[in-house]
Structures are given as C-alpha cells and as structure tokens.
Amino acid sequence: MKKLILLVIIAIRLNVNAQTPVNITPEPVMTKINQGEFVLTNQTTIINNSKTENSKKYLADYLLKFYKINLFTSNEKTKGNIIEFQLDETDGNNNQYQLIITDNRIKIKGNAEGIFNGVQTLIQLIPINQKDLRIQALEINDAPRFSYRGMHLDVGRHFFPVDFVKKYIDFLALHKFNTLHWHLTEDQGWRIEIKKYPLLTQTGSCRNQTLIGPYGTGQYDGNKYCGYYTQEQIKDIVKYAAARYINIIPEIEMPGHSMAALTSYPFLGCTKGPYKVMETWGVSDDVLCAGNDSSFTFLENVLDEVMQLFPSKLIHIGGDECPKERWHDCALCQKRMKENNLKNEHELQSYFISRIEKYLNSKERNIIGWDEILEGGLAPNATVMSWRGEEGGIAAAKSKHNAIMTPGTPVYFDHAQSKNEDSLTNGGYNSLKMVYDFEPIPKELNNEEAKYILGAQANMWTEYMDNERKVEYMLFPRMTALSEVLWSPKSTRNWQHFESKIPSIFERYDFWKVNFSRAYYDIQPTITTDDYKGIKWKLTSNYPDGIMYVNSPKSRDDIEYHSPVQISESGNYKAIIKDKNGKYLSSWMAQEFHINKACGRKIELVNPPSNSYAVGGVISLVDGILNTKGMSKSSQFLGFSGTDLIATIDLGGIVSIDSVKFHAFEQNVSWIYRPSQVSIFESKNGVDYELSAVLGEPEGKSNLIYKMAKPTKTQFLKIVAQNYGMIPSGMPGAGNKAWLFADEIEVF
C-alpha cells in the first residue's frame, strides 16, 4: 500500500513538472528538462567567490525585492539547498554559461559575465504568484549570438531621473543586453555636467516650453523644462551598470543637434547667435562651426571630462542630420575647406569627424557615429551606427568597418506598435512581430563581411515620452522580442514559439509592476480584395478565447465575424472582441471608409515605395481609408524618397468618371514635400495613354487634395506625381532628397 501511495505521489509530481512550462526569453541555445525540482526557500544558501559577487548581489537583491527571501550567504555547511556559482575563466568562452538545476543544487558555471547571464535565466525559472518556489530541474547551455546587444535612451528630449535610468539598466540586465547608448546632448537640452563649461547645464539644460502636439503643429505646453545629471550621479550610474556587465556608451552630439550647446556658448556657431534651446523636434540649420578652432578646443575639453566619467572604449559623437547651410555661408568654414582641399561641405563634415576621431584615438578611445559619418569619407577606425535603413551598415561592413544595426524600421521604439494607437507617438509603425522578425545581418553581406556587424540596438527617442510609464509602454514587449534577436541562435528563432511565451512574459511584467503595451492582442485589420472587386476588411486577433464582432453603418447590431467583410458603402465600421458571456475583452476598433470606384481595383506602381513607408502595401492607395491623422498614422501612407509616384489603376471595365482625387501629404519640417506636378492620364486598353489633365493647386493644408473635375469614360487611369526632387538651400532638409507621401486615389 505504501508503495502504491509513493507511486501515485511520484506520478502527480511528474505530472506537475510536465505542466510547468519553462519559458525563457531570450530562448537559450540548449535546454534539457530533467526530472525533479529545486525548492527555493529562506534556507537556501549561495556559494560564490569574490569574482562573482556582482551576480550574488543581483540575485540576492532580486529575491529580497520580489519574494522577500533572504538568501544565506555563508559558505559554511547549512541545512538548506545550495545555489553555487562556479567560475570558469577559460579564454574565449564568449560569456557562455551552463545552468544545472537538480533537487538540491543549482549550479551556474561560466566566466563572471556568463554567470550573470545565467542568473537572469534562473530568475525567469522562479515561479511567480505561487506559494512554493519550485524550480524545474534542467540543464541549460547558453551563449550570446551577438557581442553588441544594445538599447538606447534619449534624455535630451525628455529627462529621466537617476532612479529611472537605473531601472532601465535593470531592464537591460534582465534581458541579457550588454550596452546602454546614452544620448546625453541634444537641441532640446544638454544633460551632462561639464565642469569647464558650466553654462552647458546652467543655460543649456532648460528650454522654455515643449512641443506637445504632433510634429509641425506648433502646439506647446508653455512650461519651462529642465534637467541634467551631475558628474557624481553619472559616476554612480556607470558603476551601477558595470555591476550588471553593461557598458554605457555616452553620446555627445556633433556637429548637428547642438542647439543647447550653441545657446550656452554662441561662439561655437557660424553666425554667433543668439540661439535658443529648441522647443520642437527636428533638424536645426544652426550647427557647430567647422572652421573655428575654438569649436574643436571646446569639444576636446568636453570629451576629456566625458572620458573621465565613462570607461567605454567607444564614444558616440553623433554626426547625424547636420545641414550644411551655415558652413556654406561661413567665411571660416569656407577657409577651412580651401586650406584642406575639401571639395564640398560633406568633406568638411568628414574632416570634422576625422579630427575628433584622431583626438579620441590619441586617448585610446574609438568613435562610433550615426551613418552620416560615411558621407564625404569615413574616419579610419570609426564604427557606424546604421539608422537610415541597412545601407550604412552594409557600406561600413564592406569597407571593413564595424557596424551596429539600428534601422528606423523596425527598431525605432518611438514609433507606434499598434495601428490603433491612441497616445501620441513619433514616426511610423514598428509592431512586435516586425521587431521579432528583424535580422541584423543584411543579406547583401557575405560571411566575411557579416563579421563586422557586431550586433544591433533599438533606439528610444523620447520626443513624446514625458513620463516613465510611457517609456516602459514603448519599450515592452518589443525589447523582450529584440533580446531574442540579439541573443538566441538564428536557427532557433521562431515567432510561433515566441507567441506561446507571451502570456508568461506579460505575467512577468505585471510581477515587476512595469507598464507595457498589449497591442499584440489588438484587432489587426488588413484590407484585401478578391479579383479586384472592391475591398474587404479582414480582422484577426490573438485573444485565445475571444469572439470578434463587427458592426456596420447599415446595421448597428454586433454581428459575429467569420470572414472578411465586404465594404460596399461609405461610413464608420467598428469591431470588438467579447468573451462568451458578452464581456468586452478589447476596446472598439473603428474605421471610416470612403467608398469610390477605385476601391480594391488592380493598382500597380512603377517605382516601389521606400521600405520604411510601405506598411499597408500598394493597396493602401485604393483602400477607401483617408489618413487625416498625419504622421502619427503613417502606416496609411506610401513614402517615396526622391522618386515619383506612377500608379496605374484598372477600373475593371469602361466606367463613367466625374472626378478624380489624389491625396498627398506635406510636412516640410520632416522633409516631406508636395509633388512638383500631378498629372492624370487615361487609356481604354491599358497601353496607349492620353493626358487627361495636369492638376492645379491642391486643397487643404498638410493633407493635400488634388482634384480632376473633368468627366470622362475610360478603364485605365495613370496618376503621375512628380517628386519635389532635391531639397533646395534654405528649406528643411536642404541638399537631401525630398519625400513624396501619397495616401489615396479616389474615383467618382
């Protein structure tokens, strides 16, 4: 009888074990589940040595904070079970670790950093919201895929106090990141105390007010905004990060994005000011003067203090978005160009960066900069941070320079992660899945070149993040997805498997009391067309037990959704998810449709849109959805960088047409310019086109509507919107290709 009871108990235990899922993110290289479990209690003793003290302290602090458990830390024989850190300092072991959990012992073996990463894995194995802390017996062998696993934090647009920066560093540690790129100086604020130049923080750390409306709208809050870190605070943060094996790369922006420095010390600019710390985002024409040696003396002095504070081998010197207007008109800058045989202002930028690089190299440091540092020739030892797509990283790797991949799509975390986002965000749309599917090694690189891609990073620009909860919301869960991109082997990366872990990941966020986005559960709308006969509204959702309902302008009843809904009349359509008792699980998702003769018809483009602004695909030009929300709903636009929009639409047969409307978008501060000309051509056979009209001035402001009110009968229409071209001097983005943004083509 006793034997039988014992067997039953074993069976139940095995069953419990089988049901305890092991959800670790980033996914380890190898996990082998064994039988048994380790029960963590106040009696558990930790054994380590002085070199693994960081890991011991981290684990002990975590257990105390989240579980009220005080680990025994004596090495003497105790009655409890044991957590042991076994240092293995074999050369070249790439921070790998081994974690073995048995009934009475947890062993983590690796070098000091490897053990620290092993602790992060162990933390995820400790149950949450359970009385007994039973940890599954298993064996894990693990190592990172990339040596650079970064997150960025912009404290220029909004300032975050020391405690939050530390919290952010802990978020990095918990996800096995090893680099914080700390963006410390900006047009909107200088945030680091420099003893030699006290005005940088006395003057440069404050702006008079802050833009609170969408970019370009001029809606300000009217409140003075200030903040900076003292050198003592910075030392404290650097030490805090180092104890978590996180290197902090400080960024001191130059020669652009320097309005806070120019306002503090106007001698640094070409025109000598007066200047004003910026209240809106964007790109300033005023930049550091490249002709005046005082600019370099200033920067060298600033960098001397920065290097005292940050042991990082890499120092970020910015280099992005530096208009060349002022240099073009400045006698000193022109003199410098002449003396150094520099052909144009791009070469002057290259001179600027190379000169700073030489200085930093002389102090045993290397520079890293945004991909504009490639323009006019790359400084010899520079690392490139590729942000305007992958091209900068590809060019760097092909020229044997290290690169870090941070392309705007998909790793700018200031962009919305929901198509139904109701808070204000900057830029386009980067969903959780887009982040998860990100591959840092561009396919254009061969194996040899790929070695120069050290890793990747997501950028957290805080234009519209004026509080900590918003930063967390924009960070999670996308950062968790990125951790798997950076850590786990490419071959084991699997979206379905990651999705299966999402409930436990979200549970852990709640446990940590962090704010996060539930956009993963949003109703996801897409527009489809069957045989180009009108449009259908296709809805999906990830709620496991949710039932989706749709209500249309004709019938306001909630009809259960089974298949894509044909949208044949204009009006407001809404969708919701309820549980089986009718309780709402989601919020309403609403969409206004404007039905016309072009909706869902076959449309083709001669030039493809830029990858960054093509989320909805070509059908978004004829989906009956008008974007009236500007850039914050940029997933509705197609964006063309320097190229024309040439679209042909097949109306499916000869139809009578009263008018045609072409909707474009204009926002010069974002380098988006109206087309220089819009023409419409028509054809009855799709081969021979005749000009129908060159359209006159559009109606509207920013949302532009070009109209052709000339009745005709035809089957094919061709819309040609000519790109504005190179942006001329004196306009935002001068010297760059203009963006052409197109929203919708309507035929009535």
Ligand code: ACM
């Ligand atoms: C950047 O986003 N301007 C690097």
Ligand code: ZN
């Ligand atoms: Zn100058």
